[in-house]
Amino acid sequence: xxxxxxxxxxxxxxxxxxxxxxxxxxxxxxxxxxxxxxxxxxxxxxxxxxxxxxxxxxxxxxxxxxxxxxxxxxxxxxxxxxxxxxxxxxxxxxxxxxxxxxxxxxxxxxxxxxxxxxxxxxxxxxxx
Numbered sequence: 001x002x003x004x005x006x007x008x009x010x011x012x013x014x015x016x017x018x019x020x021x022x023x024x025x026x027x028x029x030x031x032x033x034x035x036x037x038x039x040x041x042x043x044x045x046x047x048x049x050x051x052x053x054x055x056x057x058x059x060x061x062x063x064x065x066x067x068x069x070x071x072x073x074x075x076x077x078x079x080x081x082x083x084x085x086x087x088x089x090x091x092x093x094x095x096x097x098x099x100x101x102x103x104x105x106x107x108x109x110x111x112x113x114x115x116x117x118x119x120x121x122x123x124x125x126x127x128x
Contacts, residue, residue, distance in 0.1 A: 015046040015075075022050035025083070026057030026108065028066055042075045051081020055105025061112060 019040065024031050040047070053067055054060040070076035083105060090101035090109075101109070 016041075016044045018046045018048065020048045020050060023052040023081075024049060024057070024063065025052055025105070026054050026060035026063050028057075028059040028063045030057075031063075042070070042073060045075065047076040049076065049078040051079050052083045053078060053081070054087060055083040055108070058108070060108040061116060
């Protein structure tokens with residue numbers, strides 16, 4: 001399942017700057033403030049997030065929604081971190097993996113609406 005995430009190829013020929021961050025852990029507002037502080041441009045710059053977009057912070061679901069939009073627009077890419085891997089495992093096989101996910105910051109998932117829990121979280125990282 002993780003083989004697709006061992007290599008990330010990005011053609012950044014038209015980008016003026018490339019930013020790399022990691023371990024944002026559901027802190028979307030902090031990430032957005034940081035990007036604003038460097039005058040990040042979605043048309044000129046590229047953002048690479050090196051895993052762990054979710055868990056621990058208060059905005060994990062919002063982070064995934066934001067990442068989905070940014071990725072579709074072509075200026076943000078992410079690698080799969082261990083927290084995303086735990087979410088996917090819990091999503092695909094809840095009876096075996098939910099405890100591990102919740103114990104490592106995945107409690108935010110419990111507060112999602114029924115409709116939000118039906119989102120295909122696997123799609124965010126293209127594992128299927």
